[in-house]
Amino acid sequence: MQQIINFIIRNKIFLLFVLLFFISLIFTIQSHSYHKSKFINSANFFTGGIYNTFNNTSQYFNLKSQNQLLSEENNHLKTILYNLEVEKQFPKSSDSTILKETYKLNTANVIRNSYAAKDNILLLNKGENDSIKQDLGVITTKGIVGIIDNTNANYATVISILNTTSKISAQLKKSNHFGTLMWNGDSAKFIQLIDIPKIANIKQGDTIVTSGRSSIFPKNIPIGTVENSKLDNAENYYEVNVKLFNDMTNIEHVYIIKNNDFTEIKNLLNGDNE
Amino acid sequence: MNRLIIINIVRFFILLLVQVLICNHINFMGYINPYIYILFVAFYPIQNNRPLFLVFSFLLGIFIDLFSDSGGIHAAAALTIAYARPIALKFSFGSLYQYTNIKFDAIDLGAKITYIISLTILHHIVLFSLEVFSISKTILVLQKTLFSSIFTILLCFILSVIFSRNTK
Incomplete structure (x- = not known):
């Protein structure tokens, strides 16, 4: 027992290094x-x-x-919107009530x-x-x-x-x-x-x-x-x-x-x- | 002594912020970033409490990992160079470095460059092998280590010259 404690005291820096390195390895493996x-x-x-x-x-x-x-996107969305309005005026089939978002x-x-x-x-x-x-x-x-x-x-x-x-x-x-x-x-x-x-x-x-x-x-x-x-x-x-x-x-x-x-x-x- | 503690605390936070807010976003040629926070480990006082020094280096690394979502790779790399620093010191300043009481501001250029280079390469090898994390891509690790090292060494050297208080 005495020897184990002596060993720990003698190598405390190395053991601290190993402990901290082990912790960072765990974090690394987790992140992968x-x-x-x-x-x-x-x-x-x-x-x-x-x-x-x-x-x-x-x-x-x-x-x-x-x-x-953003303005390109606005442009694109406006095109869709206007096309939709055309569709609204001439509806193909008015089943929109059952459509859910x-x-x-x-x-x-x-x-x-x-x-x-x-x-x-x-x-x-x-x-x-x-x-x-x-x-x-x-x-x-x-x-x-x-x-x-x-x-x-x-x-x-x-x-x-x-x-x-x-x-x-x-x-x-x-x-x-x-x-x-x-x-x-x-x-x-x-x-x-x-x-x-x-x-x-x-x-x-x-x-x-x-x-x-x-x-x-x-x-x-x-x-x-x-x-x-x-x-x-x-x-x-x-x-x-x-x-x-x-x-x-x-x-x-x-x-x-x-x-x-x-x-x-x-x-x-x-x-x-x- | 008190002044030294304050300088190191300030250095810790400034290097952390500069690293995560500026240096991590340079991405020169797609992937080359300097890792200047190793200056904290390099210029920590030589007469120190070693366990505390290891813990501080680990903390700096883990803070940088927090910011860059990289698990524990910076912590591991910073810890490794903190642990291996006496070897680098002995290698660049001779085996009597502990008794000659080196001031980092007043050492000759050659020794300083050797010191920074040895720490940087060790740091980058650990960092990138943990980041890539596969043996089959060793070439990628070495390539990243080489290019980022050049960048880091240059920047660290320039910073250490600019901020040294040695006015000749």
Whole structure:
């Protein structure tokens, strides 16, 4: 016993080092698994507050390009709106009473963006007070951004599509062949689409959209265009390099999509498994 | 002695804020960022309470991890260089560094550069191997280490020259 205590006293610095290193390793391993980084994340009062203050100033620097984006979006929305009014005047079939609003949109600002690391996470300035919850989709006017991970009262972190742990279902716009979007960690401009069956006729420039199978994103949200594609080792599936529509390095205004049927669908699927 | 404590506390917070608000967003050539917070570990007083020094370095790292959502990689890297600092000191200033009472403001340039380089490379290797976290991508780790090290060393050196109180 005496010897053990002596050993501890003699090597106390080394043991402290090992202990602290072990703690940081645990945090690291946790952060590498999806939805597990509960303790060390930037969606808390302290870090969120500092980022928010800093962002209040720094967002003035790219006001111009962001205004440009917003006016483009206004333009697009107005076109849809006017087309709808035309439709209203000449209704095809007036069944609108049974239509329920499935998707609800919420705007938010990105107060911390990252795209240089291997597992990139964004921070938004909306949280549970605006009924933002885990597993909601995040998009911009041009395409998808990611999925909400952690939330607190006023802030939320987003697992970016530029994250090696993120997996999103996507499909070809022209046909219904679908696959999984992953990121290999190389370039912020490209993302990889795997498991597209060989029978799908993929050409360069084909548009890739979300498939709507995951109930997080609605169908037909644009993602990017096919840059190049090759067959995988077993020669059964395509691995496609997709060029993103979104400039992930310049994101300010985003929309959070809430699917009102999400819990219903989830319950149904869970019931199916039992 | 009292002044030294205050200087180090101020340095802790300033380096933390500069790192997370400015340096983490440089992204030169896509992914190259300087990690200047290692200056805190490098210029911590030599006559110190070692366990306390390790804890402070760990805390600085974990704060940076909090801000950048990176798990515990900065904590591990900062802790490692804090633990290995005596070796780096011995390597760059000779084995008698403990008795000669080195002032970081008044050491010659060559030794200072060797000291910063050795700490930076060790820090970056630990940091990036934990960030990438897979053996099959060792080349990526080395590549990131090399490029970020150049940036970090340059910036650390410039900062240490600018803020040294040694007016010749």
